[in-house]
Amino acid sequence: MKVRVLLASCLLSWPFAASSGSDGMLDDPFSTTRQVSQSPGKNHLALEDPCRLNKDTDHAWTMVDVIDQALCSNPQTRQAWANARFQAGQVGIAKSAYLPTVTLNTSVSRSMNSASSSLQITTISSGGGASSQPINRFTPVVSLNYLLYNFGGREAQLESAQKTLEASNWTHDATLQTVMFAAIQAYYQVFATQAAAEAALVSEKAGNEALNAAQKRYEVGAAALADALQAKTAFAQAKLNRQKTEGDARVAVGSLANALGLEADYRLNIAAPFLPKPDAEQDTLVHGLIEEAKLMRPDLAAAEATVKAAEANVKAAEAGHLPSISLIGNYGYNHTSLPSDTQSWTIGMQVSFPLFTGFNTTYQIRSAEEQLEVKRANYDQLEQSVSLDVWRAYQLLNTAHESFKSSEDLVASAFQSERVAMGRYKAGAGNIIDLLNAQSSHANARLQLIQAQYTWLTQKAQLAQALGRLDFSSIPTR
Template structure:
């Protein structure tokens, strides 16, 4: 076949040869394109949908504008390193990043409607002609090439509405990135402080267990000396055993907290982690007027920004649905080239204007408009509900923080007095002027006071991060300002 094509190309008229060569080239090119379809699309962003502008670490968190790096877990890690690892490794951030890229691609699809479409059809056929005046049959090859271009001139705003819908949905996706980032930041911060609190609770349990052991030994010594009853010894021994059990429980809680921290960092739960700081008190002078905080949250919360964008996207969908039911005006151009060895050649070009008027589509456009209007009402209601929820979130977080800070101050006084009470009671018991009940009660009160102080400190640190997240202000700068400066190294 290709040899015949070569012979007939040589025999063609001079003006026909370039056309035959061009068509044969296009034919070969089409075959190559079918084998490697990647040449038909761009790996970049030709319509500037800002895909590259969407950060790998989404908006709301900046780690020195650097790409994610692996965290060195062989040494103690700080709160900042924990949050960095969480944002880089937690699947939630990967999911929201992929979702934003998909929506950016939808914006590109909407922009592409403003560009013309171009298609090229190449075909070939082989036949045999038998002239009446000859007894000999002549084979021939017929090639045709058709190039068609279409461009939509006017559609009563359908493309504009569709583009605005895509833009608003991309804005919503971008705001959702920030919301997800802040959720991951809060979860990692809570997990970090929870580990620290469990470490402090374990240390306190060990200290109380040691004190209980001292009380038990004192009771045992007095019993052996014959100056106390067996009941004193048994009561002290029971209290000692209970505190040993509490210490074992705290050890298990600490390991569970380590597993939760590893999980939010995107690591296996059995990953060994060492923290670089102990539990420290939250700053006291961080409260502002709650009304101002609620007002700031209304302007900064990324989920509210996303909700506003979804409402605007739904409103744009109404315009798009209305415009889709109206006529469209398009212009088209085509060029058809045919060249055959035994047939006449032709080269035809056409230019046309098309007006498409939808007459009846079974009332589908009417219901599409109704659905779009109902969706817009739904998005508006969701936006209003979120505004109320934000005010409640800020109010609750503010009150929790204020209560926690006051509780920290109160527990410091409580621990100080409980320590003095226990020392006095134990001294009196050793001197033989006190009883074991008073000693054990003072010992239990001291243990409770220490646990309450640890919990109050944990609550204050978490409440500050929660208030920042409720205001939409939890970012890297906020994380770095959180208390984590104690150089005590606590390991798993």
């Protein structure tokens, strides 16, 4: 009866074990996934989940919508998130070393016993003759192995797994900022190229006006044919520039869709950005910004956690030279079709001491120590690059601000020069070269102003990324 109950319980527990894992338990009994963000677009320290994009076709996507889409759908964020969840599983594996392992081994056999045969056939007399009876055996054995102590090796492995998970979380955060900056850059690039195309169209219209004026003067004999030909050439060049900028604008839309994890031909309905007037940064804040970046940069925090994980790996490798102490036990039940059931059990302590491992442990320690040096060097290199990243982004931002101020003055001056040159040419006091040069200067000035405006916005986001604080608060609002 005991055997039947044991066999029935094993069969009944099989579906649960198959659905929940070989341990017959919950998918995450140690709750390790709680140490990771709940979505690929969410910072592991953030409270809100950005994966809530409005898919209404009549809704124009704001920059916030664009960033949400990028954070939740870009393959880079999903890859970093999956890696963090993988490392959470490694933490669970390390924690499992603190629990015993219980194994059920079961054998079922059928045999015949005989004194004169290797087939072990049993001869049983009944009446006047002899007969053989088969013997059925069912032998379940439950074994227990519980590691009690291994001189810090188990603790070091858990610490290494936890620090690696911490590094993965920080890497995920750094990836979020990288993807966020790429989305912001692509978003601004769409409107920068569209504005450039509009400026090119204005230049084309101005070139057409100059061409008409030159042709009229040629028709009345007030100008040479060379004026009309030069004006025609300039108009053709302006038309070519307009076509190129329109193509760049279409490419920018496809690049934005790609940054959002969408197909390049996805029809985007994007709301225009808020364009604040550039302001200057204070030179006295540069050193403070560099020190802030060293505290805020998620990639630097990830590198630091990686160093700590490598230090724990050295401890775990050194524990390989030391013994381990385990509690072992087993219980077996031997049931046969003959009335001769038996039971057996064993419990005891086991000490395992590695006397010689073929120098495996020696090289494990050496490899772990060298890997630690690699991680330390990577951290030092990244720490040095942080100051350069902040310095470069800071200077480029100030340069963009100064360029915007100069471009505003240049546009105003070039506009006046073009109007004067056009008036003089129509009145017969100017020449076509002066007019075309004035138009070209005005066109270049408008383009420089557009580029300076969007370059400043992009550089402002890049400085925030260099500081490690690029988030939704970095987005300009009205």
